[in-house]
Amino acid sequence: MPELAEVEYFRKRWDAGLGERIVAVQLHGEKRIFRGADVRAIERRLVRQKLLRSRARGKQMLFEFSGDNWIGIHLGMSGKLRIEDEKFYPTKHDHVVLRQRKRTLVFSDARQFGRVRFHHGADAPGWWEAGGPEIHSRQFTKARMQEFVRRHGRAPIKAVLLLQSGFPGIGNWMADEILWRARIAPRRQGGKLTEAQLGALWRSTRFVARASLLTIGRDNSNPPQNWLLHERWTAGGKCPRDGQTLRRATVGGRTTAWCARCQR
DNA sequence: CAACCTGTTCGCCA
């Protein structure tokens, strides 16, 4: 599930626990999601600390706790954040369970492509600060995007949109949505796009990012019915623009859906 | 039962 807007939605699930103290920490410390993290430090440091605030950047989330403690979470393919009540009994895939007096903060991830990091220090961790501007920010300029696309000019544009270093937060469905909206075929090489197509790509990127944040990101509601997203997984899905049956193929290593008539 | 999956990282190659 989790791309830009879903990440924002899940980040806010834990808002219910803001300002409240963690009274117990239960981790499945041997699981792959903790690769590289000091599990014992999380268990030792987080108890008695308060959840202060959280942020998201692309698909990364950062949760700040009192006492200079920080947890980074990436949801991977199947990660989810949710709130349970204080009597919650965790099951197999509930790898991070942070108990507060009146509720329980849970991170679950069946496939374990997600990741949990821990940092103890006065400032946000170094791995948080790296990376380019968010695609829905003013700093994500057309010139910046164009420079990135040109640098990866020989790869199919679909693959370029999936590179988090240039398009943080974009995943498989967003990339398809953006290319469909910009009328660009997913196999086109970025270096061969016309000036007009680059403009359309930039506008579509920002539009899809912002509009999905206002629906999925706000309350997990559906984007408008005329989005490609609603058609792209159903066999025989149709182009919302011209009704053509969508094509499906692996592009940039991922299943890709597009309209062969209106995307060039 | 086999194929498929909304993500990232690694090693290999150009």
Next chain:
DNA sequence: ATGGCGAACAGGTT
């Protein structure tokens, strides 16, 4: 050094 690509990771779902 940089960029592109395919495999690998794990387990649930179709």
